[in-house]
Amino acid sequence: MILKSQVEWALHxxxxxxxxxxxRYLSTKALAELHGLPKEYLSKALQxxxxxxxxxxxxxxxxxxxxxxxxxxxxxxxIVEAVEGKARSFTCTNIRENNPCRPAGYCDSKPCAVARxxxxxxxxxxxxxxxxxxxxxxxxxxxxxxxxxWRDTFEWVLKRAG
Amino acid sequence: MILKSQVEWALHxxxxxxxxxxxRYLSTKALAELHGLPKEYLSKALQxxxxxxxxxxxxxxxxxxxxxxxxxxxxxxxIVEAVEGKARSFTCTNIRENNPCRPAGYCDSKPCAVARxxxxxxxxxxxxxxxxxxxxxxxxxxxxxxxxxWRDTFEWVLKRAG
DNA sequence: GAATTAAGGATATATGTTATCCGCAAATGG
DNA sequence: CCATTTGCGGATAACATATATCCTTAATTC
Numbered sequence: 001m002i003l004k005s006q007v008e009w010a011l012h013x014x015x016x017x018x019x020x021x022x023x024r025y026l027s028t029k030a031l032a033e034l035h036g037l038p039k040e041y042l043s044k045a046l047q048x049x050x051x052x053x054x055x056x057x058x059x060x061x062x063x064x065x066x067x068x069x070x071x072x073x074x075x076x077x078x079i080v081e082a083v084e085g086k087a088r089s090f091t092c093t094n095i096r097e098n099n100p101c102r103p104a105g106y107c108d109s110k111p112c113a114v115a116r117x118x119x120x121x122x123x124x125x126x127x128x129x130x131x132x133x134x135x136x137x138x139x140x141x142x143x144x145x146x147x148x149x150w151r152d153t154f155e156w157v158l159k160r161a162g
Numbered sequence: 163m164i165l166k167s168q169v170e171w172a173l174h175x176x177x178x179x180x181x182x183x184x185x186r187y188l189s190t191k192a193l194a195e196l197h198g199l200p201k202e203y204l205s206k207a208l209q210x211x212x213x214x215x216x217x218x219x220x221x222x223x224x225x226x227x228x229x230x231x232x233x234x235x236x237x238x239x240x241i242v243e244a245v246e247g248k249a250r251s252f253t254c255t256n257i258r259e260n261n262p263c264r265p266a267g268y269c270d271s272k273p274c275a276v277a278r279x280x281x282x283x284x285x286x287x288x289x290x291x292x293x294x295x296x297x298x299x300x301x302x303x304x305x306x307x308x309x310x311x312w313r314d315t316f317e318w319v320l321k322r323a324g
Numbered sequence: 325g326a327a328t329t330a331a332g333g334a335t336a337t338a339t340g341t342t343a344t345c346c347g348c349a350a351a352t353g354g
Numbered sequence: 355c356c357a358t359t360t361g362c363g364g365a366t367a368a369c370a371t372a373t374a375t376c377c378t379t380a381a382t383t384c
Binding site (some may be wrong): 164166168169200202207220221222223224225234324 | 340341342343344345349350351352353
């Protein structure tokens, strides 16, 4: 059970977009170069963010992506689910129905007890991600990334932002 | 990010083994029939439980599996990790290192901030599973499964338990 | 009008899951 | 001792998904 690498990419890209000045866009090309990622494939992850309305796009030179909302209004789960999908990690195939001792046509009143527990854990995972805002990540990064690297990176970004 | 179906199988099998009288064993064949699962492949899940020392085995006719510990001493996470592995669902590939603005050879003091958040969610998932004991599942099942089905099932099981 | 961009379809490759089959060694019961 | 049954592990195949690339189209900029 491993998350797509696009999840990691999307989160890092959102962190960069969060630092972009109002009204400016950053292209797939720039985001791919900055993170050392395959441009064409990263594009798929960004398209997922676009379909989830987390980012806005514009075409042409100086076009690209920007956040659709303030970083404090975007949480981790939204980004993760945009790329990974909203399906639960545990899928119940109702194998209890195969029990030869069950009367034919018997109908369960509740979902399987095993599934309920697994889904509870899944929800705990989601709730943790829901509680973390994109602005929290940016705050942590601005504290931990050495100031000169932080500055150079955004100079680099601004040079490429339309 | 979807768990192996073997996780579901292992949990249901452990629930059955938990109801087995002291000192008796239940074979792969019986567990596969009871749940309507492919015997050969279910065997792999049971082997995982065996390697994790969650179950004990014995060979020959009337052989099979039994729990290595009391159901109250086994939690969900142990079973899940036995078949799914202990690897975290999020793998950090450290794409921040590809940042062209980083000085060559610069070394990070902490793991990536993105990874730390994703790992925190992963831990919340694990902690939820860690808190649920196998005996809790059996308790829920004994309340929810209709008494006649419950009784018939364990009669069926005992007829096949060595 | 030329260049650049996002979007999406088609396709190829790699990896992982699901599933089956086989041989081996251990245990059972006759 | 012998036939049967069992768990175990290796080998292999079928299938699904993730990863990656290429191409066309339409919109936008300069």
